[in-house]
Amino acid sequence: MSEFVLEVRGLCKGYGVVPNRVEVLNGIDLELNQGAFEAVMGPSGSGKSTLLHLLAGLLAADSGEVTLGGVKVTTMSDAEVTVFRRRRIGLVFQDFNLIPTLSAEENIVLPLLLDKRRPDRGELDALLARLNLTARRSHLPSQLSGGERQRVAIARALVTRPAIVLADEPTGNLDSPAGRAFCDTLRMINSDDGVTILMVSHDPVVTAAANRVHLLKDGEFVGNFGTESDAALVSQRYLEIMKG
Ligand SMILES: Nc1ncnc2c1ncn2[C@@H]1O[C@H](COP(=O)(O)OP(=O)(O)O)[C@@H](O)[C@H]1O
Ligand SMILES: [Mg+2]
Known part of the structure; x- marks a missing residue:
């Protein structure tokens, strides 16, 4: 049994057919410990979203393995991976992905309801309070600021533990x-609640919130370093390694 929460081995993915075939990821290896907060950085088009979609089982890999919580995601059927994702993976996207006709609270508990589980009132109240959403729980996404919407999205990601x-x-x-406030929220749920986080971004100010950054270039990881929560340092190391 693996000691890692996330274990990625030789992950490869391309799009299209020859002669228009594009290889995006050419053998990604990554290991994340329980409680880690790490980031993947790379220029636009380097395959960051592709990697995250593969890890979440939203896309099928061409080859390689993803193991999450000791379970191999890459060999699951679509039906299996859908249930696994709902229960074991919290997803947060750039565009929030909230359901516009549901309130903040209804969006947050949706993963539980889809799994025929009943939200625990006390836990839900605590989660809303923790993310400073108590006064916004009945609001529709259209009635929330961007920062509030993303806090709803992270609450929805966390509700299934x-x-x-x-x-x-x-x-x-x-x-x-x-954006800075949201990075602080991620740091809080990582350091106080021990939630394991993998984030992808091209922005050193954002990835500096993580403890370690992995650099993606030409379909491979070309280096990683500790951020020391210092965006200027991340920016400098990024440029050094990308040039090298
Ligand atoms: N569905 C798709 N079909 C064909 N090419 C794609 C598809 N999705 C992404 N790509 C290509 O794969 C590369 C990596 O994309 P992506 O993973 O979105 O990168 P990033 O998130 O780092 O900007 C890009 O060249 C993009 O055009
Ligand atoms: Mg992307």
Whole structure:
């Protein structure tokens, strides 16, 4: 049994057919410990979203393996992976992906209802309070700010107590103050609640919130380093390794 929450081995993925075939990921290896907060950084088009979609089983890999919480995601059927994702993976996207006709609270508990589970009132109240959403629980997404919408999305990701939270450019649609605040929220749920997080972003200010950054270039990881929560350092190391 693996000691890692997430284990990725030789993951490859391309799109299209020859002669228009594009190889995007050419053998990705990654290991994440329980309680880690790490980030994947790379330029636009480097395959960050593709990687996250593969990890969540939203896309099928061409080859390689993804093991999450000791369970091999890459060999599951579509039906199996749908249930597994709902129970074990919290997903946060750039565009929030909230259901516009449901209130904040209804969006948050949806993964439980889809799984025929009843939300625990006390736990839900605590989660809303923790994310500063108590006064917004009955609001529709259209009545919320971008930062509030993304907090609803992270609450929805956390409500099932997942093995890992995967976040794809989670601050991409937020202004800088809201983006910084959201990074602080991620740090809080990681350091205080021990939630394991893997985030992808091209932005050093955002990835500096993680403890370690892995650099994606030409379909491979070309280096990784500790961020020391310092965006200038991340930016400098990023440029050094990308040039090298
Ligand atoms: N469904 C798809 N069909 C064909 N090409 C795709 C598809 N999705 C992504 N790509 C291509 O794969 C590459 C990586 O995309 P993506 O994973 O979205 O990168 P990133 O998130 O780092 O910007 C890009 O060149 C993109 O055009
Ligand atoms: Mg992307």
